[in-house]
Amino acid sequence: MGGVGASARLGWAAGVVAPRPGERVLEVGCGHGVLVALLAERAGEVVGVDRSPTMVTAAGRRNRAAVEARRVRLQAAALHEADLGPHPFDVVVSFNVRALCDPAQEVTWDVVSRVLAPAGRVVVASSVMTPGAEGDVVATVARLAGDRGLAVVAVHRGATAPFASVAVELRRPADADRG
Template structure:
């Protein structure tokens, strides 16, 4: 499976540091896993997906990185995943509606597993003209309720459908 322009664009926007510890939520076939993992020289990537079938496909696609210990994949929803506190510098997802659909308990998990100074990237396909505003407003509200601030909004030309990426960071309680 070749990488779509949407996933290539998302990897460019995510641009993890070579030593980053990355969590991808909803990894599907593992295409974004591959694109992000190739940017990591000393970092690691953990990915979760609810579908065991998708995790098996992602594991096959990323076999060398899995065998080298640079990529770990788990069949689990984010809320049920056994992930350590403060373990990730970057949490990213593409088209994972749970991040903009209430009640969005996934944000509580992200808050717990994100390292100090870490960031979150929520990307999606813009299926209609009102998608950008609706998703941005919902993410701002749901993530804001969990202590995150929207720090960047990016739109990308990713034929056949444009994409949106929202970057967020945890707001420190002391200001």
């Protein structure tokens, strides 16, 4: 997975997520829609949510064909205000979304836990811009997700430019052996 113009870090993140055909994927903080486009190459449906209407407009332009084919749906809203529909998501993913690493934004994790399918997984990826930041990201995500019954099943590291990347993969403990 590595669409034209995709940054190395988002291409790397798409490879970590590696959605299967037919899976429903939610990207929190979809920005310009680059990761949405990469995930939509393989997933059944991708829903992208971002607080910025400007970013969602750009994501819509980038993903116009997939939106028209109803494989991608985009929404400008805070995650806790988004209309995510009645069906659960197989994968919830984010890249550099502070709300998933900020204890003051726990409502975001409440939504993630609510919309995640029983055997689903969460991938929280982040750029590692300072020494020691990786450990802080992993520990914070593990604690916030752990409070909602999710456990770390893998930590992925990428030598991406301009900064290294880390992705914390989580599942509900009963499902950790299935993936």
